[in-house]
Amino acid sequence: MAINRLFTFFILMMSCNLYFSQDITIKDDKVLLDGKQILKAEKINVTQYSFFSMKDDEEILMYKYMDNETPRYVSDDYFILNFLTEKTKVESTDLAKIANFMNSKKGMEKLVRWLLKERVINQDGDLNSERVAIFKEKYDENITQRTLR
Numbered sequence: 001m002a003i004n005r006l007f008t009f010f011i012l013m014m015s016c017n018l019y020f021s022q023d024i025t026i027k028d029d030k031v032l033l034d035g036k037q038i039l040k041a042e043k044i045n046v047t048q049y050s051f052f053s054m055k056d057d058e059e060i061l062m063y064k065y066m067d068n069e070t071p072r073y074v075s076d077d078y079f080i081l082n083f084l085t086e087k088t089k090v091e092s093t094d095l096a097k098i099a100n101f102m103n104s105k106k107g108m109e110k111l112v113r114w115l116l117k118e119r120v121i122n123q124d125g126d127l128n129s130e131r132v133a134i135f136k137e138k139y140d141e142n143i144t145q146r147t148l149r
Helices: 002-020 104-117 129-139
Strands: 024-027 030-033 036-045 048-053 059-066 078-083 088-092
Touching: 024 104, 030 104, 036 104, 048 104, 059 104, 088 129
Parallel strands: none
Antiparallel strands: 024 030, 030 036, 036 048, 048 059, 059 078, 078 088
16 A cells, blocks of 8 residues: 555656656757747857847857866866846856756756756746846855956
8 A cells, every 4th residue: 555655656746847847958049948949049169158038139148168277177167157138147166057068058958947947037038137146146156256367
């Protein structure tokens, strides 16, 4: 009897997890959420991506990976999320949030999924100003200000 309850609970949890997961893909410079385009994406180079609003084609987010001028030493690497329309910059060393080796497109898909989960970007691709401020408080490590140059 306990096995049946445990199995039922497991199936219920899996179905809820699958129901709430969203399919994010970047294809042909389009960010698609469950098949609907919410943003435009532009790969500038291997370490930099820009995301544009669908409404007015304005650049709303710029992602940049910094190796801190030490290409062979990865422990000091970080990334910058620059929310341009909000004039907010987030610098973080938590590369596990977006890391994906040898495929920056998959990493950017993880980034958009993370921003959706944190409600920084809504289902239509619009930035939420209040959530951007909360996101900065949670994840910004202020690396540039702490680093002597």
